[in-house]
Amino acid sequence: MFPLTVHFLLVLAVACSGRHLVSRPVSAVPFKLDVLPDSEGQDKKHYLTITCKLDASLTSMEKVTALTLYGPRPYGAVDRMDPLASVDLWTPQPQLSDGLDESHVEVLGKLGSGNDSQSWLIFSWKSPMNSVPKHYKCVANGLATDGQAVSISTTSDGDTDSKIGMRNLQIITQQITNEVINLTSQVKATDQILTSKVRALQESVDAVREITNAQNSSLQQLQDGVFYWTEQWKLVSLMNNFDFSKPLSGKTYFVSKTAAPFDIQAANALCAAASGGHLAEIETKDQNDFVVNFVKSKNVDSANIYFLGGNDIEEEGVWRHYHSKKPISFLNWGEHEPNNSAGAEHCLELRVSNNKYNDKRCNSVAKFICESPA
Ligand SMILES: [Ca+2]
Ligand SMILES: [Ca+2]
Numbered sequence: 001m002f003p004l005t006v007h008f009l010l011v012l013a014v015a016c017s018g019r020h021l022v023s024r025p026v027s028a029v030p031f032k033l034d035v036l037p038d039s040e041g042q043d044k045k046h047y048l049t050i051t052c053k054l055d056a057s058l059t060s061m062e063k064v065t066a067l068t069l070y071g072p073r074p075y076g077a078v079d080r081m082d083p084l085a086s087v088d089l090w091t092p093q094p095q096l097s098d099g100l101d102e103s104h105v106e107v108l109g110k111l112g113s114g115n116d117s118q119s120w121l122i123f124s125w126k127s128p129m130n131s132v133p134k135h136y137k138c139v140a141n142g143l144a145t146d147g148q149a150v151s152i153s154t155t156s157d158g159d160t161d162s163k164i165g166m167r168n169l170q171i172i173t174q175q176i177t178n179e180v181i182n183l184t185s186q187v188k189a190t191d192q193i194l195t196s197k198v199r200a201l202q203e204s205v206d207a208v209r210e211i212t213n214a215q216n217s218s219l220q221q222l223q224d225g226v227f228y229w230t231e232q233w234k235l236v237s238l239m240n241n242f243d244f245s246k247p248l249s250g251k252t253y254f255v256s257k258t259a260a261p262f263d264i265q266a267a268n269a270l271c272a273a274a275s276g277g278h279l280a281e282i283e284t285k286d287q288n289d290f291v292v293n294f295v296k297s298k299n300v301d302s303a304n305i306y307f308l309g310g311n312d313i314e315e316e317g318v319w320r321h322y323h324s325k326k327p328i329s330f331l332n333w334g335e336h337e338p339n340n341s342a343g344a345e346h347c348l349e350l351r352v353s354n355n356k357y358n359d360k361r362c363n364s365v366a367k368f369i370c371e372s373p374a
Helices: 004-010 160-239 264-275 285-296
Strands: 018-022 031-040 046-055 061-071 082-088 091-096 105-110 118-126 137-144 149-156 242-244 251-256 306-311 347-351 356-360 365-373
Touching: 031 137, 031 149, 046 061, 046 137, 046 149, 061 118, 082 105, 082 118, 091 105, 160 242, 160 264, 242 264, 251 264, 251 285, 264 306, 264 365, 285 347
Parallel strands: 306 365
Antiparallel strands: 018 149, 031 046, 046 118, 061 082, 061 137, 082 091, 105 118, 137 149, 242 251, 251 365, 306 347, 347 356
């Protein structure tokens, strides 16, 4: 996952502070020696840069006459200190020591003069890391104000391995941190996009639901209207199948217009549907006569049979109203009636022709008489 690791091992930075050997006491650190493994150069080789800096104004030196870098030669003994490069008053350019190949080393530097108290020497070694010497020393020579020769030196502490490791770890940690930040940022961005899309989708669903609800509501109103008018039409049609009387003592009587095979339960349901009533329950002679006269007024055919709700279906000879189940108090039987002919006559017929009652087979073709509150 981290091919960069090898690369990081090459991208190392170490600063080696120095120990100072000063000929006279000074107030601040004047001398600095940095050993800095550098990144790969343009020629893909690895550089080691050793920087030696001196601020003469912080020393007792009036004048710096030379700056010299010491260290082990390549492939030589690591604990041996030989001159590597120097810059001095007598040569205008910094010099590599004898035996070092200019094709493998670059050196830059100058000595401070006048108001410029900074002297420096930079030694860049095109050297692979596994042959980099670890100890270096920088020596500055100069003259004090009293004209005496002064020498200052500093040596790298050599503790490069742990610093390289630490630096490497820091770089890897930083890279991982950057990767995590980058991934977190991408996840957040993706999450925001998804959240936004889900919200937009939800809004679309809500809008569709709203439209659907409105349409359903309209459809329901339409259905309600159709149902209402269908029921009204049915009622009108149903009522057209009956003739209605004027009110008598809070009741209206109505009689079916067409004779059909009688069914006492269905007939009672039709009375209810047509006008909220039930099969007629006559209790007095006045009611009886009123109904007879009303029915007679409607072009009665002498062959017509008219049923009231009375019956002795549950118990032979015990006549009760169909709707209220009460015993019938007014029974105006004709001669020899009720005779329960063939043991099969259980419904109450009102003979309009002679205003008398008869027991009759319940499935006879007949008209029927209802009543409802006026
Ligand atoms: Ca009977
Ligand atoms: Ca009979």
